[in-house]
Amino acid sequence: MLETRGLYAGYKELHILFDVDFKAERNKITAVVGPNGSGKSTLLKSIFGFTTIYDGQVVLEDRDITKLPPHEKTRLGIAYLPQTDNVFTELTVRENLVIAGYILDESEYQDRLELALSVFPELRDKMDRKAGMLSGGERQFLGIATALIRKAKVLMLDEPTAMLSPKFASQIFERIVNLRDELKLTIVLVEQNVIKALEISDNAFMLISGKVAFSGTARELLEHEKFERFVVGYTL
Ligand SMILES: Nc1ncnc2c1ncn2[C@@H]1O[C@H](COP(=O)(O)OP(=O)(O)OP(=O)(O)O)[C@@H](O)[C@H]1O
Numbered sequence: 001m002l003e004t005r006g007l008y009a010g011y012k013e014l015h016i017l018f019d020v021d022f023k024a025e026r027n028k029i030t031a032v033v034g035p036n037g038s039g040k041s042t043l044l045k046s047i048f049g050f051t052t053i054y055d056g057q058v059v060l061e062d063r064d065i066t067k068l069p070p071h072e073k074t075r076l077g078i079a080y081l082p083q084t085d086n087v088f089t090e091l092t093v094r095e096n097l098v099i100a101g102y103i104l105d106e107s108e109y110q111d112r113l114e115l116a117l118s119v120f121p122e123l124r125d126k127m128d129r130k131a132g133m134l135s136g137g138e139r140q141f142l143g144i145a146t147a148l149i150r151k152a153k154v155l156m157l158d159e160p161t162a163m164l165s166p167k168f169a170s171q172i173f174e175r176i177v178n179l180r181d182e183l184k185l186t187i188v189l190v191e192q193n194v195i196k197a198l199e200i201s202d203n204a205f206m207l208i209s210g211k212v213a214f215s216g217t218a219r220e221l222l223e224h225e226k227f228e229r230f231v232v233g234y235t236l
Contacts, residue, residue, distance in 0.1 A: 007056035009046040029187045034207035046081040079152035087144035089132030100146035116145040137168035156188040
C-alpha cells in the first residue's frame with residue numbers, strides 16, 4: 001500500500017496540500033478527482049519527490065519514503081507518468097524502451113520488453129518510429145510500457161486521457177483495467193474525465209483546495225447524493 005499521512009506540501013513558500021491522508025491499496029485503481037488547481041498533480045508529484053514537503057509522510061508498505069529522491073522511488077517500483085513529457089520524443093520507440101531497461105541484463109530486458117509489448121501490441125510495428133511521431137494515445141501506451149520495463153508496481157498516471165479522442169480514451173481506460181487485473185499493479189489515476197475514471201476505479205479521493213473532501217469507494221462517490229454538485233460545482 002502507498003500512503004500519505006498528514007501531508008503538507010507545495011512549491012517553496014506556496015502551500016498547496018493540507019493534511020492529506022491518501023491511500024492507494026495494492027492491486028486496486030484509486031481515482032484522484034477534483035477541480036482544476038485543487039492539487040491533484042501536486043499530490044502525485046509530492047509522492048514522487050518533486051515538491052517541497054513541509055510536514056507529514058509518504059509511506060510505501062509501512063516504510064517511510066518521504067525523503068527518498070525520485071530515482072530511489074523508481075527503484076522501489078513507483079512510476080510517475082506526468083501528463084506530457086513522459087517519453088523522449090526525439091528518440092524512437094525502441095530507444096525509449098531500451099533506455100527504460102538500462103539497468104537490466106539482456107535476458108531480463110527481453111522478458112520485460114515482451115511483457116510490455118503484450119500489453120501494448122500496437123507498439124510492435126512502430127519500434128523504429130520517433131516517439132514524437134506517435135499519436136497522443138500511442139505515446140501514453142509507450143509511457144506506460146517504459147514503466148513496465150522499469151518493473152513498476154505502482155503506476156501514478158496524471159490525466160492519461162487528456163487531449164485524446166473518446167475512442168482512444170476508452171482504450172486507455174481498458175488497458176488500465178488490464179494492468180490491474182492481469183499484472184496486478186496498483187494504480188493511482190488523476191482524471192478530468194471523472195465519471196469514466198470512477199467507473200473503472202475501486203477507490204476514490206476528491207481534493208478541494210488542497211484538502212481531502214471525500215474518500216471512500218468509487219461507487220460511493222458515484223452514488224453520492226451530492227455527486228452532481230461535486231462534479232459540476234465541486235462544493236460539499
Ligand atoms: N511547479 C509549480 N510551481 C508553483 N506552483 C505550482 C506548480 N505546479 C502547480 N502549481 C500550483 O499549484 C496549484 C495546484 O496545481 P495542481 O497542478 O496540483 O492542480 P490540479 O488539481 O492537478 O489541476 P488540473 O486539474 O488543472 O491539472 C495551482 O494553483 C498551481 O498553479
